[in-house]
Amino acid sequence: MTTTIQYILSGLAIGGIYALVALGFHIMWSAARAVNFAHGDTLMLGAVLAVVGVDAEIPLPIACLLGIIAGAVFGVLLERFAIRPFTATSNSIGWMLTTIAVGVMIESLATLQFGGFSRPLASPGVKSAVHILGAGVYPQELAIPVFALLVMFGLKLMQRHTLVGRAMQAVAHDKRAAALMGINVNRIVAFSFALASLLGAAAGVLVAPVIQVSASMGALLGLKGFAVAIIGGITSAPGVVISGLCFGIMEKFVEGYISTAAREIIGFSVMILVLLAFPHGLFGKREVLKV
Amino acid sequence: MFLQTMVRSSVAVAAVLGFFSTAAHAEQEPCIGNSAATTGPAAFGGQSIKMGAEIAIDEINAKGGVLGKPLRFVQYDDAGAPPRGVDNTRRVALSDKCVAILGGYHSTVAVAQAEPVNEIGIPYVGVLAANTKAIENGKTPNFMFRVSAKDKWVARFLVEQALKSSKTGKIAFLYENTGWGNGALPDVKDAMSKVGKELVAAETFNWADQDMTPQIIRARDAGADLVLLWALDREGNQILRSMDKVGWKPPIIGAWGIAGNLGELAGPLANGVEVIQTYTFMGSMDPKKQAFWDKLKAKYGIKDPSEIKMGSGVANAYDAVYIIAKAIEKAGSYDWAKVREALYTVNYDGLVASYEPAFDAKDPERQDAILPKYYKLTVWTDGKLLPLEQTSYGKSN
Secondary structure, three states: OOHHHHHHHHHHHHHHHHHHHHHHHHHHHHHOOOOOOOHHHHHHHHHHHHHHHHOOOOOHHHHHHHHHHHHHHHHHHHHHHHHHHHOOOOOOOOOHHHHHHHHHHHHHHHHHOOOOEOOOOHHHHHHOOOEEEOOOEEEHHHEEEHHHHHHHHHHHHHHHHOHHHHHHHHHHHHHHHHHOOOOOHHHHHHHHHHHHHHHHHHHHHHHHHHHHHOOEEEEHHHHHHHHHHHHHHOHHHHHHHHHHHHHHHHHHHHHHHHHHHHHHHHHHHHHHHHHOOOOOOOOOOOOOOOO | OOOHHHHHHHHHHHHHHHHHHHHHHHHOOOEEEEOEEEOOOOHHHHHHHHHHHHHHHHHHHOOOOOEEOEEEEEEEOOOOOOOHHHHHHHHHHHHOOOEEEOOOOOHHHHHHHHHHHHHOOOEEEEEOOOOHHHHHOOOOOOOOEEEEOOOHHHHHHHHHHHEEEEEOOOEEEEEEEEEEHHHHHHHHHHHHHHHHOOEEEEEEEEEOOOOOOHHHHHHHOOOOOOOEEEEHHHHHHHHHHHHHHHHOOOOOOOOOHHOHHHHHHHHHOOOEEEEEEEOOOOOEEEEEEEHHHHHHHHHHHOOOOOOOOOHHHHHHHHHHHHHHHHHHHHHHOOOOOHHHHHHOOOEOEEEEEEOOOOOOOOOOHHHEEEEEOHHHHEEOOEEEEEHHOOOOOHOOO
């Protein structure tokens, strides 16, 4: 029993990270029909800058805040220079290459500047474990899925009740019609990338005390987060969060009852099977294309 | 016609290549090469080799060099990639014409280098990578040597230490799913079976895994009362944290992957974790170590011994350069084959060990110079990795 609960709690923590990354993909895709494949590196950027800030003797909360803001700025710049020029025609896929390229460059630059070692980011959330029905977990780990759920509900509220949220939906639905209605499409797309990157960098700062900060921390998380977004249906915020949490829990049970080596094999097999059965993801809606 | 031309030109190319390779073999120069990671996550490995080798070469040159000429050191980056290591080996041997080449940090690179090293016939002296098969590769004559730890012996040494500390003799082995970790598994199993025991659990994990509670729970439930660990600092930290979460705190003895910054990452959780080394600058220094440390400080502007992340690499490289220099003097020539022969006759009292002789031509296991009796246990104590005997952990044993 304790073991089962341990796997669920550990799985929720890991799954929460996937969900947060996947939410970023969801936001970008919803507005631009393109994503930043370097989104995992946005996480890394937020966390690395927070540690660099702490090294420069900036107080911890301010260092974290600076890291998060820098992440948002990175998102805006990336959209302007690596995505927008390559999405002019509807079928262009140049943005895939450019965002991956930017990701590789950022990671190399971070390795050069930050060095090869993982570094800790201090947090009261990992001082000591709390025990729930005999299973142990750090408070910081519990905060990750909670934060993912908060972001999910926040997004829903924003989309329903704010002008910018509705404009985002309009742009997602049909860029040209939205432009004719007087919406500044470019500004909305830029805003959604800023929001996604802000959340990405915040997620980086949030998970850093648990998984440690290194230049390579974002690569695998980015890939898994994207996989989760596809499984959940990238157009559905609750879909990506639920599938992120479930994916994390499933990984822990595979590790626990089969083996660690089987984790990626089973995880990615499940992804392929889900896509065969549900081509738009578990919770995704089929998009009607008007020709 | 086409075929004829092809054949003719291939013959011509072969003749030219043959000419160049004999030319390349003809004259070696007083230089020692090195292929190591000087960029990427293990750049500290390449840095430590450079420091040790350069200080030794400075000392040797101050006394007139070898065979009347000053020694040079050339280092190329392989970033831990085997193909680049192979490329660098050829460059050091055929372009720079160095007398010998030092090895780097990554075992995968060392294993890949064995082939070109033996094909070209240049003496290779490994100074960090500990993979058993890289040096014990079954080739005769074998040009692969090592002045560093060897996983096979490390496994025996650590199993011995583990059985001393374990009350029940039930030992779990946690290892990373890489060439280094998987290569150590048979070594550890062998070492256990030599004393008539078996591991109660052997659990693996991947780089960058964030949580190891399933593996920890399995090892705990198998009844282990001590953990042998083959991990790097980041994963070592995640293991300590997973143990903290499930409330299990067995003694841990690890190979030297957790000798970097585990203390910084895991904080007090790292206290008491023991790590094997061949050398450390931490703790109190004897006069010989102090003199070496003063030179390092002066040349590289280092302020505190804890800034050196791989002290073993510095000292191993220093000793290796001296052994090579003495072999050149004994051979009376920079010739690869003669220097290789002479390596078996060098006696030298080094920083890490007393080499008497450095290598033994009769024993294929003795292409390794540092015997297990020179391995040292260090222990993480409040963020510092100190020699075991200088801490309260050493005294309680």
